[in-house]
Each structure stands twice: as C-alpha cells, then as structure tokens.
Amino acid sequence: MARVILPSGETREAQGITFLELIHQGNAAAVLFNGKLLDLREPVPEEGEARVLTTADPEALEVLRHTAAHILAHAVTRLFPGTKLAIGPAIADGFYYDFLFSEPISHEDLARIEEEMKKIVEQNIPLERVWIPRAEAERLLRERSEVYKLELLSEIPGEEISFYRQGEFLDLCRGPHLPSTGLVQHFKLLDLAGAYWRGDPTRDMLTRIYGTAFATEEELEKFLRWREEARRRDHRALGPQLDLFSIQNDMVGAGLVLWHPRGARIRRIIEDFWVAEHYKAGYQLVYTPHIGRSRLWQTSGHLDFYRESMYAPIVIEGQEFFLKPMNCPFHIAIYKTKTRSYRELPLRYCELGTVYRFERSGVLHGLLRVRGFTQDDAHIICRPDQVEEEIRGVLRFALYILRSFGFAEFTAYLSTRPEKFIGDVADWDRATEALRKAVEGEGLAYQVKTGEGAFYGPKIDIEVQDSLKRPWQLTTIQFDFNLPERFDMTFVGPDGRPHRPYMIHRALLGSLERFFGILVEHYGGAFPVWLAPVQVVVLPVSEAEIPYAEKVAGELLEQGIRAEAWTKEGKTLRWLVREAQLQKIPYILVCGPREAAEGKVALRLRTGEDQGPKPLDEVVLRIRQAVCARTTGL
RNA sequence: GCCGGCGUAGCUCAGCGGCAGAGCAGCCGCUUCGUAAGCGGCGGGUCAGAGGUUCGAAUCCUCUCGCCGGCUCCA
Known part of the structure; x- marks a missing residue:
C-alpha cells in the first residue's frame, strides 16, 4: 500500500490502480515520487509516498511545458503536413520543438501556429500513453519517415517503447505529460531560430520554435514583461543612446569597441577603483606589450593549442610576432628575470591587459562577446604551503569587488580534474581542496562540475545574478600546472634547492568590455552616483x-x-x-x-x-x- | 561558419514595380522660457554593394557584405 497525498492535502492509501483513477482533481498534472516526476497514468506504486501535483505546483511546470511542446508539434503537423519532428523539451524559460520543415517558415507563421495550438487546447484532447513494441515502433516511424525519431529510437533501451497520443498526433516520448491538452491555458510562442540536429554543425539544420507556458495568465504576463524589460535594457541599444560606446563593424572592425567619452569615464572609474583595491590587497601592477615573439607563444604552448583563436602573425625583420590572446606568458617572463627566493612569495602580478582573440563572426554580441578586450587579469605565484590562504584571499577579494558594483547574489562552480590532464594527482588534489575550502569558508553556495576543469588545473567560477535575475559568469580562479612547467619557473627554497611554484590565474570582472555591458544592463543605464559619467x-x-x-x-x-x-x-x-x-x-x-x-x-x-x-x-x-x-x- | 529574419537620412521607421518620405537629431532664425519635447525655415540619401529581369527597380531574382535571433537545456 502506498500513501498518496492529494492536492487538497488529504491522504489516500491505494493499490492496483493508476493515479488518474484514484483522483478526480481537474487540474492534477503529475506525480512526485522519490524526487521523480511520474505520469498520472502510472499505477500507484507498491509502497512509499507519492504526491499529486497540480498545474499550479512549480514542480509540475516542466510537465506543463513539455505538454505545451507537444501541442506545438501537433499544431505544426496539422498546418504543415510532412514536417519532420526532432525533439521538444521543456527548458528554463519555457520549451521548444525542433522541426525540419519542407519549406522555410517565418515569424508570421508563429501566429497561425499559435491559433492552431489554441484550438487543440480548446478541444481538450486527452493525452494517452501507449507502449509499442520496438519493431512496431520502428515500422511506425519509418512509415512516417521520421528520421530523427528513428535515430532516437535506436538509442532507447528496452523492447516496449513509450509513445504519447493526443488525437491524431502520435509522438515518441518518455513523458510524463498532463492528462489533457485543455490544461495548457497560458502560453505564447516567442521565437524562431535555426539549430543543428543534436547541436552538431555537421548535421542537419533544423528550425527551432521557442515558446513559453505558465500555470496562470499573471505569471505568463509577468514573464513577458520581464522579457520586455530585458529588451529595453539591452546594452546595445543603451550604449549609443547614452553615447557610451560604439562598435563600427564596417569601418573599424567586428568585435572591436570604441569607448566614447562617457563610457570611457565610467571605465576609468572602474579601473581606478580596481587598481587602488589591488594595491591594498597586496598585488603589484604591471604593464606588458600587445605583441610578443613566436618563441614566447611556442614556449607557452599557445601556438600548439590555441592558435585557431589567435590573430595571424606579424612579421618584422624576419621575426614572427603574435597579438596576445592572454597575458600570462608576459607575467611569467617578469617572474623569470631573476632568481626568486621562497621569502618573496607569494607574488601577485596584476594587469588590465588588452588581449585579442579570434571569435567566429556569428558569436560576436555587443560588448558581451568581442574580439579585443581588456582582462582584469592577475597571476599569483606562490609556494604550495601558501595555496589555501591565497585562494581564500582571492575569493574574499573577488566578492568584495563584485559587491562594490552592486551584485549581491552569487553561485560558485568548482570544476575538478578532467580525464585528460597534466601534472600530478597530488597537486590537483591539494589545489582542488584549497578551492573547496575557500568557497565553503566564505559560505558560498556552490556546485561541483566533476571533470570540467581545464587540462592544466582545477578552477572556481563565480556567477552573479543581475537585477533581472539573469546569471553572468564573471570571476574565474584557475590553477595552472602547465605553464610553470613549460617555462621552468622555480624559486629557491629554505633548502637552497629549486622548487616549482604554484601559479593561479584569476580575473574578477572577466573583461572590462563585457563587464561594462553587464553593468549597463544591470542598472538599465541609470548608474549609481559613484559610476555615473555625469553626476x-x-x-x-x-x-x-x-x-x-x-x-x-x-x-x-x-x-x-x-x-x-x-x-x-x-x-x-x-x-x-x-x-x-x-x-x-x-x-x-x-x-x-x-x-x-x-x-x-x-x-x-x-x-x-x-x-x-x-x-x-x-x-x-x-x-x-x-x-x-x-x-x-x- | 551554418539556418531564419532584416539592411531606406545621424537615429527610429513608412513606402514594397511608376518623381525617395515622416518624426527626432543637425544647421539658420524667432522665442528667454520654473521641472519630460516652444515656433518657423533649411540642408541631408549611390534606398548596404554588385549583377540580372523590366519601357521603368528602394520594390522582383541571384550573389556579396553587414546586422539581429539561435545553433551546450536532449524522446
């Protein structure tokens, strides 16, 4: 006998029947059992506790949206027969469905599709789950030449395959779904975009239709207003409006930013603040050139591993020079100008260093993704026994700086050793532990991304939430077991022998360009008095x-x-x-x-x-x- | 890069086979003003570029360039 908690709060004991048979609640959506969402058509489990969710429960929102995606696909197959279906999941802000249309559709078609969806909702068509034997399922999909579904089918284990039927529409789907289309009342189609089948550029380009759905009209409207607000705060619109910056693709170059007097004024304030705080925190400011000999980039490994993101070489007197994509090799070169004693460490070099990286034209986006940008960079070179304190210090410093700019909500991500890595495991463990202790010590909420570290070291990234609750990854604190090796960095220990120092890269704001773009949106152009270009x-x-x-x-x-x-x-x-x-x-x-x-x-x-x-x-x-x-x- | 959409005055946009337009901004006057747009006038364009269709192209077609949305949320 399992206990079933109904939306009313009542509890029922049941056995041998499905949830749907047990309850009569009109707006029941799904079941939460052992942290998993179940379909109402599932039989009540043997034992345990299950909670019936209604469309109003936040946990059921993804079910609601998933069903909305099915209604979208249903409407599309009605209006555009022959369209091939790919996938249609619920996502953070709504849902989408990927299609292969026989001819291109445009934004105007969205309204038509939405109308058709409304009809499907009005018809209140029940969604039924059907289990079809594999061979039969394959025949069915082949008949309809659903090539993408066939591919998905081939990856699903088991002999009985789950399908959902709503009227004449049948879709390969694991569910769960709402019992009936009539429960999806508040939805809107939002956008149309291309998307590769399975995100793979070598495969078919599909048409993705984005939409959103909510339990209530108020929530839908609130979301739409939020979207409108984000649009109004777009730094690409506010930038020219407030005369802060421009990017002149045709004349100057894509992804290259011109800071106008008012934008420059703000940048200067940020920089002055940044430099002053860094001196206070025990950093030393350095300046390094924009280009360096190929030998430098050969030694650092950038020419082997990063070349496709670098600008082509400049040849002078038979020497190749490269525009810098990173500042680290220069900082290391400063370190190496003399023999370093263990007494000197830690050394903390910081620089507002402008770097250039090639980014594909399609990914450039205002100030947020550019080709020339200024990193608020620093490299900390320290002894192994100093690692923990250093990391703690950087993290505390980072939070102080971010709070100064008006950010109050943070999430940290700890990325650990990937499968392919360099250096030895003991160093990795020590570094990872230092990172973990630091986030925990600062009381930060964090998530571990197992195996997501770079090949050269583990890292912590800090994400902030802006005034519209949008996440932005700003700070990154990254160990590097690669460069000290490649450049043979050493310090002389108390034993009079050379030792390998630890190196930590870190950027707090990321890049000034991107950070500025985020600030513009965070404040909607109304900068706080200390940053306002004209007060x-x-x-x-x-x-x-x-x-x-x-x-x-x-x-x-x-x-x-x-x-x-x-x-x-x-x-x-x-x-x-x-x-x-x-x-x-x-x-x-x-x-x-x-x-x-x-x-x-x-x-x-x-x-x-x-x-x-x-x-x-x-x-x-x-x-x-x-x-x-x-x-x-x- | 790829898919879809869009490129008309500095900006926002209308015009969508038949003389290139409006508002704002700019310039010149008049107005000297009490808390979110005072009035009048003037200038301003290879309609993104190139090629084609047509008696005639901003408008239709092809290519190029640029911009926007998206291409890591997995039945």
Missing part, C-alpha cells in the same frame, strides 16, 4: 541665470564632482529637464532667479522627484556620501 547637470531657467549656473557647475567641479552646466543649448527648461532625465543623470540642479538670489539650487532627482531649493553645500555633501557608500540610492 550633476546644472540648468538655468532662463538666459539671465547662465552665469550663476556656470558658477555652480564650476564649484562642483572644484569639489571633484562630475558636473556640467547646460547653458549653450538655447532650449527651454522643459526640454533640458527631459534631456537630463533621458540621460539618466542622477542630480538635476535647476537655477532660477530665486535660487540665484539666495545662493541655492533646486534639486531634482533622476527619479523625477523634485526636492525644492537647497543650499549647494547640502547637495555636495549628499553626493559625496552617495559616492563614498557606492550606493544605488541618490
């Missing part, structure tokens, strides 16, 4: 107050505040206020005859709030406080 704009009410406005701006500049007086525009105050708001400038100081007479300024915040006349000193103090605290508030 204050001073607006004269009319021509008579121009001298006063300029004097106010001058005093603010004098106090180290980034201020501008807009006195040359010849526009109305209304126009200037609107412009300042659109530029998302934190503080707007309006100067009219009253303020000029009393030596005050009328303070308006970028939120639109009018705070009335204030003495300038008070405003200065307020801005200073906002800068020191690095808050997002004004």
